[in-house]
Amino acid sequence: MTTDAIAPGSEILKKTQRGLSANLLRAMQVSGITDSGEPKKLTQQHLSKDSGVARSTISKYLTQHTEANPDLETLCRLASALNISPALLLMSEEDWLQLARALLEVGHVRNNESISSMIEVLSNEQNNRPLTRAATVLRMAKYVGVENRSDSALGRKVQQGILATAAMPAHPDFEQGIYTHLLPLCIVMGARIIDPGATHES
Known part of the structure; x- marks a missing residue:
């Protein structure tokens, strides 16, 4: 394989990181439900509290930080807090x-x-x-x-x-x-x- 060839896994990793960032951001824009049942933005602080995932970690996912590579447990925590399947968070x-x-x-x-x-x-x-x-x-x-x-x-x-x-x-x-x-x-x-x-x- 030449040095400029795409290494196996690198392109799919980038697409998945972009997908995680976009899906998480879009979900957060509407899933902070008010007491009266109206949709509103879910803040990073609230998602952190509901999921047990550090706010700084959530911020890395949202900004597609190069080290933003969540493990399965973290994905499941975020998905559970949003009441969605973890698979949806990873869709590009x-x-x-x-x-x-x-x-x-x-x-x-x-x-x-x-x-x-x-x-x-x-x-x-x-x-x-x-x-x-x-x-x-x-x-x-x-x-x-x-x-x-x-x-x-x-x-x-x-x-x-x-x-x-x-x-x-x-x-x-x-x-x-x-x-x-x-x-x-x-x-x-x-x-x-x-x-x-x-x-x-x-």
Whole structure:
């Protein structure tokens, strides 16, 4: 790897730090609820008190300080104080855009007969094993509009993202078919290169 190449993890770290800063700031602008239930700004002091995270640390996150690298416990404390999922704090602007695109795509393919038939097959317990599911997810990607270029390193990376994202949703109620309806959204969310540095070969 050349000295000017992007090191694996560096670009995604910068995006995540920017995302944390923006998400935290936007949430704080409206989540300081008054006694009468009106929204108002939540100050750093109040968030610090509610979360147990030092105000100086919160300030570092908001200003994208180079050392602003919270551990999981800190993220969970901040998320709990705001009553949101920790995952939302880490979403980059690109993540939000991809989520919006994914929701639009789900609307387009919802009534697609090929997708419906794949969902029906996956609803069968016997066909809902991880590797069987993965093969169906890749077939489904073609109908969602994701080009399958598994013959290239870039294509394999996108394929990896699709499969990993589609494998993550889990809840007991998914037995009723909710999981399979999430698949088109997962496919679009996973079909991109998150960290360009990770695609460089040494």
